[in-house]
Amino acid sequence: MENCQLPFANHGHVILADPSPILFYPISSTEVRCLVDVPGQKVPSIANGEMAKYLKTIVAPQIPPELHDAFISAIDNGNIRTMPNKSLPADPYPTPGALLMGDAFNMHHPLTGGGMTLALSDIVVLQDLLKPLRNLHDAASLCKYL
Ligand SMILES: Cc1cc2nc3c(=O)[nH]c(=O)nc-3n(C[C@H](O)[C@H](O)[C@H](O)COP(=O)(O)OP(=O)(O)OC[C@H]3O[C@@H](n4cnc5c(N)ncnc54)[C@H](O)[C@@H]3O)c2cc1C
The missing domain is CATH 3.30.70 (Alpha-Beta Plaits)
Structure with missing residues (x-):
């Protein structure tokens, strides 16, 4: 507008x-x-x-x-755009070799205006969590740790 x-x-x-x-x-x-x-x-x-x-x-x-x-x-003026919106609560399914982040892991209603901030803050949290790990190729222990 x-x-x-x-x-x-x-x-x-x-x-x-x-x-x-x-x-x-x-x-x-x-x-x-x-x-x-x-x-x-x-x-x-x-x-x-x-x-x-x-x-x-x-x-x-x-x-x-x-x-x-x-x-x-x-x-x-035709100034309308649409985006699909669905509910996706955080429900971690550890999958060896894959780590879901951002909307793929946990989607919030756009009304909260926080999805992007959340994805970036999850990255910061994850970075700190992974710091002590020495071997990222050991999928089993990585899953357990996460
Ligand atoms: C209307 C609306 C308003 C919003 N406003 C805000 C806001 O004000 N502030 C805020 O913080 N957040 C806001 N958000 C939320 C924010 O946009 C998302 O949380 C954020 O974009 C998530 O980033 P992402 O990288 O996880 O996913 P996305 O940004 O969705 O990125 C995923 C990408 O993967 C691509 N992709 C999908 N499938 C495949 C495939 N098979 N192969 C290859 N590529 C694929 C998609 O095309 C897309 O580019 C809003 C969301 C909506 C819908």
Whole structure:
């Protein structure tokens, strides 16, 4: 969204909407990104206009009034991208020779805005854990250790 003012400047905003939360956050001095969780098995199609209809009829009435016009403009300008989202709780399955990190290991809802930070902090933790090990080729003891 372009040229709009968030109710609280320089803050992320979570709207506890029905049926799911909506997130707004500044990504530059003139742009705000809006992230809408669209629940269900099938993402409404952008191509046939289903997504624009969903955003205008279900989401738009629930967002702060000062963001409304910019939200509608962004939809009309076709400024919509979709990403699949699923639940993947951390449940380690040690596999000899493979180590899953980042989203492959543990996925958080994009609303938390923390997945990338988490992946990098896992790397730091792992680096410290592996430091005392001398032989990374011994898969069995590495699995046990992890
Ligand atoms: C909408 C959205 C907003 C987000 N916002 C934030 C945020 O604000 N802050 C934050 O910290 N995190 C955010 N995240 C989470 C963050 O993007 C992820 O946690 C992070 O990208 C995970 O990195 P990764 O390397 O584990 O996986 P990915 O970034 O998904 O990388 C995996 C790569 O593997 C490739 N790949 C898949 N299968 C194969 C294959 N068979 N062969 C070869 N390549 C393959 C994929 O194409 C991809 O490039 C957001 C996520 C989403 C969806």
